[in-house]
Amino acid sequence: MPRPIAVHVSIPAMQHNLAQIRTALAHQTSPLGRTSPKIWAVIKANAYGHGIEVAVQGFAQADGLALLDLNEAVRCRELGWHKPLMLLEGFFSAADLSLVDQYQMTTVVHCQEQLVVLESMIDQLQHPLNVMAKINTGMNRLGFAPEQFEAAFERLKQWQAQGYIAHLGKMTHFARADDDPSITYQQLQCFNQYTSHLAGMISVCNSAGTLTASLQQHLPSQFEQWVRPGICLYGASPFVAVAATELGLQPAQTLMAEIISVRDLGAHQGVGYGHSFISEQPMRLGVVACGYADGYPRHAPTGTPIWVEGKPSRLVGRVSMDMLMVDLTELPDAVVGSKVVLWGQGGPSVDEVALIAGTIGYELVCAVAPRVPRIVLEK
Numbered sequence: 001m002p003r004p005i006a007v008h009v010s011i012p013a014m015q016h017n018l019a020q021i022r023t024a025l026a027h028q029t030s031p032l033g034r035t036s037p038k039i040w041a042v043i044k045a046n047a048y049g050h051g052i053e054v055a056v057q058g059f060a061q062a063d064g065l066a067l068l069d070l071n072e073a074v075r076c077r078e079l080g081w082h083k084p085l086m087l088l089e090g091f092f093s094a095a096d097l098s099l100v101d102q103y104q105m106t107t108v109v110h111c112q113e114q115l116v117v118l119e120s121m122i123d124q125l126q127h128p129l130n131v132m133a134k135i136n137t138g139m140n141r142l143g144f145a146p147e148q149f150e151a152a153f154e155r156l157k158q159w160q161a162q163g164y165i166a167h168l169g170k171m172t173h174f175a176r177a178d179d180d181p182s183i184t185y186q187q188l189q190c191f192n193q194y195t196s197h198l199a200g201m202i203s204v205c206n207s208a209g210t211l212t213a214s215l216q217q218h219l220p221s222q223f224e225q226w227v228r229p230g231i232c233l234y235g236a237s238p239f240v241a242v243a244a245t246e247l248g249l250q251p252a253q254t255l256m257a258e259i260i261s262v263r264d265l266g267a268h269q270g271v272g273y274g275h276s277f278i279s280e281q282p283m284r285l286g287v288v289a290c291g292y293a294d295g296y297p298r299h300a301p302t303g304t305p306i307w308v309e310g311k312p313s314r315l316v317g318r319v320s321m322d323m324l325m326v327d328l329t330e331l332p333d334a335v336v337g338s339k340v341v342l343w344g345q346g347g348p349s350v351d352e353v354a355l356i357a358g359t360i361g362y363e364l365v366c367a368v369a370p371r372v373p374r375i376v377l378e379k
C-alpha cells in the first residue's frame with residue numbers, strides 16, 4: 001500500500017474561482033461604463049503546482065493562459081489550447097523564438113537584448129508575432145526603463161506596420177498591490193505617463209490588482225485591458241489581511257494524509273527532533289504521514305493548524321522529513337487511519353499555514369512534492 005498521503009486538485013474550484021474573478025471585474029467596470037477586462041489565467045510553475053493539464057481544463061473559460069516555461073507552453077498547445085498563450089519572460093534565445101512562432105504564442109519583450117534577437121529573425125517568422133512590451137514602473141525586475149520604453153515600442157510598431165507583428169500591447173507589473181495601494185498608484189501614474197499616448201492593449205493587474213476595485217478608475221479607458229490573475233484562481237488570497245473565503249474563493253488544492261500511529265504521552269516529555277515541544281501535562285499524540293519531503297513547510301511551528309476528521313487541532317514539535325505530529329488530546333475519536341487535512345478543503349487555508357510558517361500560500365501550493373500522489377477531482 002502506498003503511504004496514506006495525497007493531494008487533491010479540484011477542477012470545479014478552479015472554474016468557480018475564474019467565474020468569481022470575472023464577476024468581480026464586471027462589478028468594477030460596469031459602473032464606469034467600461035467593458036470588463038479579458039483574463040490571462042497565470043499558470044506558471046506547473047500551474048502553481050496544480051498541473052498544466054488540470055489548468056488547461058479548469059481555466060478553459062479564460063481568454064488566455066500566461067506562463068513562462070516554453071515546454072509547458074508547448075504542452076498547452078498539444079493539449080488543445082488554441083486561445084492566446086503568453087510567455088511572461090518572453091524568449092531567451094533565437095531558438096526559443098522559432099518555437100514561439102511555430103506555436104503562435106504571445107511573447108513579452110522586456111529588454112534590449114530581446115529586440116536584438118527579434119531584429120535578426122523577424123523576417124524569417126512564419127506568422128505575425130503577438131507582443132506585449134513591458135515597462136518597468138517600479139518593480140525593478142523585468143521591463144524597459146520608462147525613458148527607454150517609447151523607443152522600444154516604436155521599433156516594435158515599425159515591425160507591426162511591416163506586417164511582422166500582429167497584436168502589440170503594453171504591460172507592467174506591481175510590486176506592492178497586495179499591501180500598499182499608494183505605491184501601486186505611483187506605478188500606475190508612471191505607466192500612464194509613459195504609455196497612454198501609445199496605442200495598444202494594456203495589462204497591469206496581478207491577483208491583488210485585479211481584486212482592488214479602485215484601481216480600474218486609474219486606468220485609461222480607451223485601450224482593451226487584460227488582467228493577469230494567478231494565485232486567486234487557485235483559491236488562495238493575495239492579501240495577508242483578507243481571507244480567500246471572504247473573496248468568495250475556493251481552495252483548488254487540498255493536501256491530506258492519515259494518522260499512522262497514536263500514542264499517549266506523560267507530562268514533561270519531549271516530542272520529535274530537538275524536543276522543540278515539551279508536554280506540560282499528559283496528552284495524546286498522532287503521527288501523520290506527511291513531512292517536509294512532501295512539501296509541508298519544515299518551519300511550521302507547534303500550534304500550526306491541522307484538521308483531523310474535520311476538527312481543528314495543531315501541529316506539535318518539529319516537522320520531520322516524512323512525518324509530523326498532531327495533538328489529539330481533544331480528539332479522543334481520532335485513531336490510526338483518521339483523515340488529516342494539512343491545508344485546503346475541510347482544513348485550514350493554505351494562507352493560514354503559510355503565515356504561521358513564515359511564508360506565503362504561493363510557495364506552499366507550488367512545493368507539494370512529486371512523490372505525493374495527485375488526485376484530480378472532476379466534480
Ligand SMILES: *Cc1c(COP(=O)(O)O)cnc(C)c1O
Nearest residue numbers: 042088173206207228229230231
Ligand atoms: C506571477 C505573475 C502574475 C500573477 O501573480 P499573482 O500574484 O499570482 O496573481 C502576473 N503577472 C506576472 C508578470 C507574474 O509574474
